[in-house]
Amino acid sequence: MDTMRWENGTLVLLDQTKLPGMVEYIHCRDHETVAEAIRSLRVRGAPAIGAAAAYGLVLGVLAAGAKNREELLARAREVANVLASTRPTAVNLAWALNRLLARLEASPASDPQELTELLINEAHAIYREDREANKRIGQFGQELVPYGARILTHCNAGALATAGYGTALGVIRAAHEAGKRVSVYAGETRPLLQGARLTTWELIQDNIPVTLVTDNMAAYLMGRGMVDLVVVGADRIAANGDVANKIGTYGLAVLAKEHGLPFYVAAPLSTIDLSLASGKDIPIEERKSEEVTHLAGVPVAPPGVKAWNPAFDVTPARLVTAIITDRGVVRPPYRESLAGLYGS
Numbered sequence: 374m375d376t377m378r379w380e381n382g383t384l385v386l387l388d389q390t391k392l393p394g395m396v397e398y399i400h401c402r403d404h405e406t407v408a409e410a411i412r413s414l415r416v417r418g419a420p421a422i423g424a425a426a427a428y429g430l431v432l433g434v435l436a437a438g439a440k441n442r443e444e445l446l447a448r449a450r451e452v453a454n455v456l457a458s459t460r461p462t463a464v465n466l467a468w469a470l471n472r473l474l475a476r477l478e479a480s481p482a483s484d485p486q487e488l489t490e491l492l493i494n495e496a497h498a499i500y501r502e503d504r505e506a507n508k509r510i511g512q513f514g515q516e517l518v519p520y521g522a523r524i525l526t527h528c529n530a531g532a533l534a535t536a537g538y539g540t541a542l543g544v545i546r547a548a549h550e551a552g553k554r555v556s557v558y559a560g561e562t563r564p565l566l567q568g569a570r571l572t573t574w575e576l577i578q579d580n581i582p583v584t585l586v587t588d589n590m591a592a593y594l595m596g597r598g599m600v601d602l603v604v605v606g607a608d609r610i611a612a613n614g615d616v617a618n619k620i621g622t623y624g625l626a627v628l629a630k631e632h633g634l635p636f637y638v639a640a641p642l643s644t645i646d647l648s649l650a651s652g653k654d655i656p657i658e659e660r661k662s663e664e665v666t667h668l669a670g671v672p673v674a675p676p677g678v679k680a681w682n683p684a685f686d687v688t689p690a691r692l693v694t695a696i697i698t699d700r701g702v703v704r705p706p707y708r709e710s711l712a713g714l715y716g717s
């Protein structure tokens with residue numbers, strides 16, 4: 374099942390807010406619809422929002438019907454600003470938009486149609502390259518997974534969160550495909566339940582054994598010796614190896630350390646932000662309190678109660694055993710090992 378596809382000038386997105394109950398697609402014909410889909414998590418996961426935003430930029434440019442290069446460039450920058458403002462934490466969003474803008478600026482073409490074609494091809498390339506990157510992450514990562522491993526993961530870093538195959542779930546899929554007989558504990562991931570709704574749904578379709586646990590069961594699960602390793606995705610990785618990922622990830626890393634378990638992060642290069650020295654500089658999205666006070670629209674707290682809803686946290690690099698990228702596995706010290714990934 375595709376998370377997204379480009380169909381005759383339309384971006385078709387699987388509406389992830391409806392899963393697992395309903396498989397529904399939305400047809401985005403303008404960039405505002407794409408922006409709304411990203412903001413409301415109809416499409417979510419760092420690489421997936423990057424690819425969706427790239428197609429959103431194409432839609433915005435197509436709709437404008439620019440008459441010359443200058444008009445087209447101005448429009449592209451304006452649309453990119455709208456899309457970039459939807460979610461602040463995952464760097465893939467800005468990365469994809471900047472890649473498209475840079476492609477336009479670097480082209481000497483003056484014909485708007487030619488420039489638009491260029492943009493479409495670049496958006497396709499981002500999508501295609503992400504799928505390929507995830508396959509490589511899977512191959513590198515599965516070598517770290519022992520036979521019969523019981524793996525804990527958090528949120529959804531699967532096919533749904535990417536252009537396909539997944540990052541953390543890509544590692545799990547590759548280990549499964551290699552015949553390692555792995556099994557998975559999926560943390561439910563409050564408040565929006567990406568683990569319960571999406572990760573279990575994906576793994577069941579692939580016949581990978583999965584057990585759903587609530588987030589507060591992780592310590593007991595590890596304490597009873599029921600987990601062999603943790604693997605998660607990332608929304609942004611700073612130059613020193615600090616990792617922003619779904620809220621709750623940091624807690625799992627602390628627990629993994631306490632129980633002597635490896636804690637792996639799987640992410641493509643498009644998630645690494647060497648411009649930020651440490652995780653302290655990563656902007657953390659705060660979402661509306663209703664996501665905490667309500668469950669599927671039903672109140673689970675007294676009316677008017679104050680609630681805090683940071684969507685991500687930052688795991689310090691010292692708790693990360695290794696980062697599995699599409700160019701190989703890197704280990705501490707991350708400042709050197711991450712920088713070394715570039716130019717190879």
Ligand code: MRU
Pocket residue numbers: 414417418419420463527528529530531534535539540541567605606607608618619620684
């Ligand atoms: O708020 P979400 O659902 O977009 O958060 C997603 C995550 O935190 C994922 O773990 C991360 O984007 C990695 S996806 C390959």
